Amino acid sequence: MADKIKFAVAVLLVIAGLAGFYLLGNAALVLRVLSVIAGVVAGAAIGWTTEPGQRFAGFARDAIAEARKVVWPNRKETLQTTAAVFAFVVVMAIVLFVIDKSVETLVYNVILGWKS
Incomplete structure (x- = not known):
């Protein structure tokens, strides 16, 4: 029950x-932004003390540990993969263009007889 109250307060x-x-609409923008930041920080501080907040903190720690284990590609691998993706996109665009024009010709010229 205490966690629910803490969460509601947060x-x-x-x-x-x-x-x-919004209430400080006539005040300086810095003051308005600080109001939002203070509310979020205070809410996070109280939410952090709840049991779901502690579970989230553990999850975040585990996620960071797993992200550190990832083997990121080097510059050469990244450029090669990007080039392969661009080449595939260009080839697929050409294939789809040819199919589209073929179907257009078939429908308009052969089936409907509308010569363009």
Whole structure:
């Protein structure tokens, strides 16, 4: 039950920060943005103390650890893969153009008899 109350307070703090942005419409933009940032930070701080917040923190730590294990391609591999994708796109565009023009010719000239 305490987690639900903490979560509700966290949501209310974020809403209060957003409301402050609009209520301070005549104030400087920096003050309005700080209002939003303060609401989000306060809401996150309270949400962090809940059990779902702790689970999310563990998930985030695990996700960062898994991202560090990824073997990223080097520049040469990236350029080769990009070139292959562009070549495939060009070839498919040509193939689709030929198919489209063939079907157009078949329908308009042969079936309907509309010579263009």
